[in-house]
Amino acid sequence: MFKEFKNFAIKGNVIDMAVGIVIGTAFGKIVSSFVSDIIMPPIGVLTGGVDFSNLSIILKKATEETQVVTLNYGTFINTALDFIIIALAIFLVIKQINRFNKKEEAKPSKPSEEILLLREIRDSLNKK
Numbered sequence: 001m002f003k004e005f006k007n008f009a010i011k012g013n014v015i016d017m018a019v020g021i022v023i024g025t026a027f028g029k030i031v032s033s034f035v036s037d038i039i040m041p042p043i044g045v046l047t048g049g050v051d052f053s054n055l056s057i058i059l060k061k062a063t064e065e066t067q068v069v070t071l072n073y074g075t076f077i078n079t080a081l082d083f084i085i086i087a088l089a090i091f092l093v094i095k096q097i098n099r100f101n102k103k104e105e106a107k108p109s110k111p112s113e114e115i116l117l118l119r120e121i122r123d124s125l126n127k128k
Helices: 002-010 012-047 073-106 113-127
Strands: 057-060 069-071
Touching: 002 012, 012 073
Parallel strands: none
Antiparallel strands: 057 069
């Protein structure tokens, strides 16, 4: 059983997945910092510093025995806006990466010597 587990754990897919998770976590931190430190300050200036996190509806008032029960829809609005901004930022980054990849793919590669030789043979046969 230990040998089977060792073979499973050392397989390339498991290691690749672990590396992907670690890099994904680090990239998530970069994206979160980009949104909160770069994108949100100008948006805050444009909107006048509007903060929805304090918006809520009181479902049950606090008593001596229980705490207040609230529906925090403002926090949900903030989270949804963060998601939209993060999704837009990721979309723009991926769009630029794809644009650069297309330019690299669009460059025609020089045909190999065999292809050139075969073309010469074809052209000479067509002339006869």
